[in-house]
Amino acid sequence: MQPSLSQEQLQEALQKSAQPGQYARQFLEQEQARLNQAFETTDIQVLVRARAELVDRVLIAAWSLFGLAGREGVALVAVGGYGRAELHPCSDVDLLVLLADDPSQPVRDGLERFVTFLWDIGLEIGHAVRTLDECVELARADITVATNIMEARTLAGSDRLREQLEDRTGPEHMWDSAAFFAAKWEEQTDRHRRFNDTEYNLEPDIKNAPGGLRDVQMIAWVAKRHFNADSLEALVDVGFLTREEYGVLRKCLDTLWEIRWQLHVLTERNENRLLFDHQRQLATRLGHEDSDANLAVEHFMKGFYRVALALSVLNEMLLQLFDEVILRANEPEQVRPLNRRFQVRNDYLEISHPDVFKETPSALLETFLLMAQNPDLKGIRAATVRSLIFHRRLINDAFRADPANNALFMQLLRSPHSLFSLLRRMKRYGILGKYLPEFGGIIGMMQYDLFHIYTVDAHTLLVIKNMRRLRYEDMREEFPLAVDVFYRLPKPELLYVAGLYHDIAKGRGGDHSELGADDAIAFCQRHGLTPWDGKLVAWLVRNHLTMSVTAQRKDISDPEVVYEFARKVGDLVHLDYLYVLTVADINATNPTLWNSWRASLLRQLYTETKRALRRGLNNPVEKQDWIDETRDEAMKMLVDRDCDAGAIETLWANIGDEYFLREAPRDIAWHTEALLQRDTPDDPLVLIRESSQSVLAGGSQIFIYTPDTRNLFSATVNALDSLGLTIMDARIITSADGFSLDTYIVLDEHGTPIGEDLARIEQIRKTLTETLKHPERFATTVSRRMPRRNKHFDVPTRVVISNDLTNDRTAVDIQTLDRPGLLAHIGRIFMRFELLVQNARIATLGEKAEDVFFITDLNGEPVSDPALCQQLQQTLIQELDDKNGQS
Structure with a gap:
C-alpha cells in the first residue's frame, strides 16, 4: 500500500508549508488511519511494511528539510525492527545517525532540529549519533548493538558508510557464529526467565515472553549471522528450515503481528502486553464471538497460547539443531545402541535411522518411555524432535486402539522417573494431544478469571507434577499428611490418570466432572485397567471438587457434615486418593490459593472423615455426645491449671x-x-494467637467476647479489613445472657498467619477493642482501592438462600466481585433486615468472593418468611452489583 504522496511530493509539501511539523503530523495520522481501515482486507505483512514505508518517506523528507541531504560523511540508518522494514502503528522507530568523523557545526544544528521535529510530529524514536569507529567499538562490546547493525538499512545519505560498518562488524571481525549464538542464547534464557519460562502467563507479553516475537527474531538473527540469510524464507533454501516449518513459523508470526497491530491501535501506544484491560476488546476486534461453552476472549486467548507454544517449540528445536549440527559438527561423538530403533549420541536419545517412525509408528511413544527408563539421558536430539513432530500425523484411531501402544503409555505412567517432564515434552511436541485427543482439546484453553492462572493443559500437568513431588521426603515438611497418604496408595498410576482427566472436559459445555468421568472410563477400558480401577478413576474425576468444596464452604466442625461426606466417600481407599488429588489440584490452580488455612481445613476434614469411617457409617456420632466430650476435655484442661x-x-x-x-x-x-481472669469485665475481651496451637492450624485466631449488638459483625469485619487482614472463617455465637463469643480466623496480606509480631498483635487488639466499645458508631470506611485486574471482570452477584433445618438457621450463599469493604457492606445489609450472623465461611477465588453466611432473626430462629428472603436476595444483588461498577 503506497502512501498518498510520493517521496518528492511530500518533500515539496514540507518545504512549502508554513508549519511543516503540523503538516507532517496530519499526514502521518491520515495515512495511519487509512492503514487501520485496511486491516480487515489486507495481509498483515503488507500493512507492517506499509507502515515502515510511510515512516521512511516522512524521515527522508525531514532529513532534506533540515539541510542534511547531500552532506558528505553522514547517513541516516534504520536499525532494529525498523531496519527490517517491520513497523506497527506505535512501534519505536530506531535510528542510527552514522558519521564518518565528528560532525561540523551545521550538521550538528541540522541533526538537533531533525530529531526535535520527529518527536514533535509524534514519532517514538530511539536514536543514536555515532561515528563509524564508535559503532565498531560498541558492537564489539555489546551483542545488542551488533545485532541491531546486522539489520541496518540506509534511508538517506551515504550507503557506503553503512556497508563499511556492516563489514567491520561482520563475523570475520567479531562475534563469529559460535560466539554470537552463545551470547544470544544466554540473552534469550535470561529473557525467558523473567516470564517464568512459560508461554502461559495470564497477561502475556507478545514480544518478549517465550513464544513471542523475539523468539522468531532469535531464529532469524542466529541464522543470518551464520548463513547471511536476509529472510526467514531464505532459511529453507540453506536447509535450516523445512518448508513445512517455515509455513508454521510464518502463520504464527502473522497471527502475532495481527494481535500487535490491533493492540497498538487500541491503546494508542507501543504496548506489547495483553493486559486484562485489553483482552476482551481485542477478541472482538479480531473477530471472535462468544459460544455456548466459551467466551470470545477465551477463544482468542486459546488461539494465542497455541501460537506461542508452537513458536516456542520451533525456537527450541531449531536452536538446538543449530548447536548440534553446525557449531558442534566437528566435536568427537560417542554413539551406543539402545535397541534396533534408538541409539544414544553424546548422552542424547536419537532414532537410529530417518524412517524409524514411518516404519514403526509405536516408536513415537517408545521415545518417551526410553527417556523414562534411562534417566541419565540429557534430552532428545533435535533431528529426532523434528522427526517426532513431522510423524505425529501417524497417530490415528487405529494407533490409539492398538494394545501395544496402550501398554507403552501405561508403562510410562508407571515409570518411577520424570513423568511430569516427559508428559510436558509429549504435549510440546504434539504427541500427547494426538494420542489423547480429549487432551488436545484443552491445550491453550484459558478461563477468563483470576482464579485459574494457568491454561487447562498447563494446570493438568502441574497436578501430575504435584502428585509426583509427594514421593520425596523433603516434601514432608510442607505436606506431611499428603506424603503419608501418598505412600499408602496401592496404585499411584490411577491417581495420575485421574489427574490427567479431572479437567479434561472443560470448554465443552455441561458438567466437566461428569463428562470427564465418561472420558476416564473410556481411557481405562482402552488401556486394560480392571473394572474396579476404572470405577475408582471415574469416581475421582466426578468428585474431584467435593472435598475442597466441603472443607471451604461447609461447617466441618458439624458432625453431620462430616458424616455426609464420609457417606459419599465410602471407604478409606477412596478418601486417600481423593485427598491427594485435592491437595495436588489446589496447589496447581493458583499459588496464592494454597495457604496454611486451607491446608488445615483439608487435614481436619480428612482426619474426622477417617474417624467416621473407622467408627462405621451405621454408627454416626451424636451431637450431644460430641458436646459432652468437648466440655469434659476442656474442663479437665482448666482444672489442671487450678481453675x-x-x-x-x-x-x-x-x-x-x-x-x-x-x-x-x-x-x-x-x-x-481469660474470661475468669480479666480485670476489666465491662470492656470487650480480645484474644489473639496462632491457631497452630489448636485443631484449626493454619491461621491466626482472634476471639472476641463482648455485649451483643446488631451491628457487631459489620463493625468487626470493617476493623479487620482496615488492618489489612483477610478473614477465612467466622463463628458468631450469642450466649443466653446477651454476650457474643466470636472467633475469626485471619491471615495477613501475604496469606500467612500474623506470627509472633507482638507490635502487630497489640495494634490489632487495640483497634478491635476501641471499635467494639462503641460499635454503634461504626461506619463503613474503605481505605484500600480495588486491584486493577479485578475491575475488568464482570462478576454478576448470585445469592442463594436456603434453610439449614438441622442447625435451625438460614444459609445465604453469596458470589460476587471481591473488593475492599465487601464483608462490612454485607453485614450492614443483614443489620438493616434485623438479621444476625451466626457463622460464616469466607473464600476469595481470584476476582470472585464466594462467601456463605449462616443467619437467624433476632430471636435466633431461621428466616421463614419467603417474602423477606426474596427481598433480602434482591437487595444483596442490587447493592453488590452497584459496587461492581465502582472503582
Missing part, C-alpha cells in the same frame, strides 16, 4: 451448646481462663 470448677460451670451455664459444638476443647479452655 475453679464452680466458676467455670457458672460461666458456661449461659453460653449454650452451640459454643461447645463449634469450638475445640483447647480453645474453650483458652477463652474460659
Whole structure:
C-alpha cells in the first residue's frame, strides 16, 4: 500500500508549508488511519511494511528539510525492527545517525532540529549519533548493538558508510557464529526467565515472553549471522528450515503481528502486553464471538497460547539443531545402541535411522518411555524432535486402539522417573494431544478469571507434577499428611490418570466432572485397567471438587457434615486418593490459593472423615455426645491449671451448646481462663494467637467476647479489613445472657498467619477493642482501592438462600466481585433486615468472593418468611452489583 504522496511530493509539501511539523503530523495520522481501515482486507505483512514505508518517506523528507541531504560523511540508518522494514502503528522507530568523523557545526544544528521535529510530529524514536569507529567499538562490546547493525538499512545519505560498518562488524571481525549464538542464547534464557519460562502467563507479553516475537527474531538473527540469510524464507533454501516449518513459523508470526497491530491501535501506544484491560476488546476486534461453552476472549486467548507454544517449540528445536549440527559438527561423538530403533549420541536419545517412525509408528511413544527408563539421558536430539513432530500425523484411531501402544503409555505412567517432564515434552511436541485427543482439546484453553492462572493443559500437568513431588521426603515438611497418604496408595498410576482427566472436559459445555468421568472410563477400558480401577478413576474425576468444596464452604466442625461426606466417600481407599488429588489440584490452580488455612481445613476434614469411617457409617456420632466430650476435655484442661470448677460451670451455664459444638476443647479452655481472669469485665475481651496451637492450624485466631449488638459483625469485619487482614472463617455465637463469643480466623496480606509480631498483635487488639466499645458508631470506611485486574471482570452477584433445618438457621450463599469493604457492606445489609450472623465461611477465588453466611432473626430462629428472603436476595444483588461498577 503506497502512501498518498510520493517521496518528492511530500518533500515539496514540507518545504512549502508554513508549519511543516503540523503538516507532517496530519499526514502521518491520515495515512495511519487509512492503514487501520485496511486491516480487515489486507495481509498483515503488507500493512507492517506499509507502515515502515510511510515512516521512511516522512524521515527522508525531514532529513532534506533540515539541510542534511547531500552532506558528505553522514547517513541516516534504520536499525532494529525498523531496519527490517517491520513497523506497527506505535512501534519505536530506531535510528542510527552514522558519521564518518565528528560532525561540523551545521550538521550538528541540522541533526538537533531533525530529531526535535520527529518527536514533535509524534514519532517514538530511539536514536543514536555515532561515528563509524564508535559503532565498531560498541558492537564489539555489546551483542545488542551488533545485532541491531546486522539489520541496518540506509534511508538517506551515504550507503557506503553503512556497508563499511556492516563489514567491520561482520563475523570475520567479531562475534563469529559460535560466539554470537552463545551470547544470544544466554540473552534469550535470561529473557525467558523473567516470564517464568512459560508461554502461559495470564497477561502475556507478545514480544518478549517465550513464544513471542523475539523468539522468531532469535531464529532469524542466529541464522543470518551464520548463513547471511536476509529472510526467514531464505532459511529453507540453506536447509535450516523445512518448508513445512517455515509455513508454521510464518502463520504464527502473522497471527502475532495481527494481535500487535490491533493492540497498538487500541491503546494508542507501543504496548506489547495483553493486559486484562485489553483482552476482551481485542477478541472482538479480531473477530471472535462468544459460544455456548466459551467466551470470545477465551477463544482468542486459546488461539494465542497455541501460537506461542508452537513458536516456542520451533525456537527450541531449531536452536538446538543449530548447536548440534553446525557449531558442534566437528566435536568427537560417542554413539551406543539402545535397541534396533534408538541409539544414544553424546548422552542424547536419537532414532537410529530417518524412517524409524514411518516404519514403526509405536516408536513415537517408545521415545518417551526410553527417556523414562534411562534417566541419565540429557534430552532428545533435535533431528529426532523434528522427526517426532513431522510423524505425529501417524497417530490415528487405529494407533490409539492398538494394545501395544496402550501398554507403552501405561508403562510410562508407571515409570518411577520424570513423568511430569516427559508428559510436558509429549504435549510440546504434539504427541500427547494426538494420542489423547480429549487432551488436545484443552491445550491453550484459558478461563477468563483470576482464579485459574494457568491454561487447562498447563494446570493438568502441574497436578501430575504435584502428585509426583509427594514421593520425596523433603516434601514432608510442607505436606506431611499428603506424603503419608501418598505412600499408602496401592496404585499411584490411577491417581495420575485421574489427574490427567479431572479437567479434561472443560470448554465443552455441561458438567466437566461428569463428562470427564465418561472420558476416564473410556481411557481405562482402552488401556486394560480392571473394572474396579476404572470405577475408582471415574469416581475421582466426578468428585474431584467435593472435598475442597466441603472443607471451604461447609461447617466441618458439624458432625453431620462430616458424616455426609464420609457417606459419599465410602471407604478409606477412596478418601486417600481423593485427598491427594485435592491437595495436588489446589496447589496447581493458583499459588496464592494454597495457604496454611486451607491446608488445615483439608487435614481436619480428612482426619474426622477417617474417624467416621473407622467408627462405621451405621454408627454416626451424636451431637450431644460430641458436646459432652468437648466440655469434659476442656474442663479437665482448666482444672489442671487450678481453675475453679464452680466458676467455670457458672460461666458456661449461659453460653449454650452451640459454643461447645463449634469450638475445640483447647480453645474453650483458652477463652474460659481469660474470661475468669480479666480485670476489666465491662470492656470487650480480645484474644489473639496462632491457631497452630489448636485443631484449626493454619491461621491466626482472634476471639472476641463482648455485649451483643446488631451491628457487631459489620463493625468487626470493617476493623479487620482496615488492618489489612483477610478473614477465612467466622463463628458468631450469642450466649443466653446477651454476650457474643466470636472467633475469626485471619491471615495477613501475604496469606500467612500474623506470627509472633507482638507490635502487630497489640495494634490489632487495640483497634478491635476501641471499635467494639462503641460499635454503634461504626461506619463503613474503605481505605484500600480495588486491584486493577479485578475491575475488568464482570462478576454478576448470585445469592442463594436456603434453610439449614438441622442447625435451625438460614444459609445465604453469596458470589460476587471481591473488593475492599465487601464483608462490612454485607453485614450492614443483614443489620438493616434485623438479621444476625451466626457463622460464616469466607473464600476469595481470584476476582470472585464466594462467601456463605449462616443467619437467624433476632430471636435466633431461621428466616421463614419467603417474602423477606426474596427481598433480602434482591437487595444483596442490587447493592453488590452497584459496587461492581465502582472503582
